Amino acid sequence: MSAVSVSDTDVRSILAGAVDLARRALLELEPSGVGAHVGVRAEDEYAATHCFEATLPGYHGWQWAVVVAAAPDTDRVTVSESALLPGPDALIAPEFVPWEQRVRPGDLAPGDLLAPPADDPRLVPGYTATGDPEIDEVACQIGLGRRQVLGLEGRLEAAQRWYEEYGPDTDMARAAPASCESCGFYVPLAGALHAAFGVCANPMGADGHVVHMGYGCGAHSETPLPSGAGSPLYEAYDDAAVEVYPAESPKPAAAGSAPAAETAVAAESAASGATTEESTATTEPSSPGRSETAGSEPGSATGAQ
Template sequence: MDAVSVASSPENAVVRPVLARAVERARAALVELNEGSVGDHLGVTAEDDCAATHRFEAKLPGYNGWQWAVVLAAAPDSDHVTISELALLPGPDALVAPDWVPWNQRVRPGDLSPGDLLAPPENDPRLVPGYFATGDPEIDAVAYEVGLGRKQVMSREGRLDCAQRWREGEYGPDSEMAKAAPSTCELCGFYLPLSGVLRAEFGVCGNEMAADGHVVNAAFGCGAHSDTTLPTGTGTPRYDAYDDAAVEVVEAPAVDEAPAEPGTPTELEPPLDSASGN
């Protein structure tokens, strides 16, 4: 049997003997329920002076670590035990589903797909009311012309949060790409500054070979800067030419030959021809 943790009784609570002895009574109630095999008795916990809970190992597929709980009751000064409740409950080591999280808290950047609708939460701190119609057609028309026709605009808090997210992101000044770049985006010809309050710090890259279409920090940079120049000379921009026909002469160390044993033929003394008798 797998080890299953047994919960201790509440502090200062004592199980009455009549309830503690009713193990088989509790088991019989579970068998009668006929919901699955009942394992070993795991313990008993006092609920109050008149009730106690017996726990049994639940041998059900997919419910490893779960326990059957049988609540028994007995009136004061009575030896008659009754069944109050049967339940299948997770034990300390049971595999249970994570706590439920509302859908609007589960949505993450990148989850939005074509056709999905994602409305901002009520009283979103990132938004503040925009221009409201005055009722004067001439004033309303002018306001709409200069871009004040939106119902909501980003609040100062929303802009600060946005700027921090972009600054700390992939196209921020502290990224690995920016640290290795020869210059910054604010000096690049492909840099298209944003309008509005974020203009001083952010723009859009217009280089299709770099961060094309992405908002980049003015202090970001990459190797595709408009002022990038390649080093002159032979070979690649990073290494000199390699001559694979060059030969390096290396003097081999001398090898000491072991002396030949007596009677062993050598190259200077060819073996005698036994047929010639020499």
């Protein structure tokens, strides 16, 4: 365990040397739970506290504290008191929180009942019904038809919470083009908070939340509609349009020379004409009266005896 020991210069020597006396006093109370001496610190000019490690199960980091005292100009030391105290490394329970303070916002579940504290400073006595319908009706219209109503302190606390969460200093409000004061979805509250707070009725905004009139968001009722001109970075592409590209003009041929393509076409045409004439001469029919049989003469009868 790491505990800081006070130097003997801060404690009277007679008190600083009473280590054995303090240990004997502890051993009388707890024979097996006293460990090594940790240090000594001065309480005042006539008293000092000796600390010892506690070796008790479940008390890791705790220390025994023994207060010794000595009168001025005396060589006799007496033990005043002893106690088991948590040290710097002690494992201790968290600070006690009263039951009525343990319920936090958001803990209330369906079916739970939570009464306000007695004499809650946030509430003040309200209007008591008189039995006169006209008077009671007016009282209900201004919010007084209850035994208790929200007082000044309660209104200030609520306004502070709402302002911090949905106020003009939030990131959303700073980036908004306009405030809730001019928004059609802003429903003002009644009563004393009417001038500064209302409820948002836009499901795309802070719907159902109490907002400050200086709050704002991008879903303001006066936000203009998009122009529909397409993306601001790229032009719209019409895939049904016909794109016309001009043809390139042919280059003029050099004087005295025919283009290579025309020369090739002329040569091919000449070759085709020669082939046609040869085919015509080969397939020409024989003259009338001439026999097609080899070795026969005109006018002779074939197979005559």
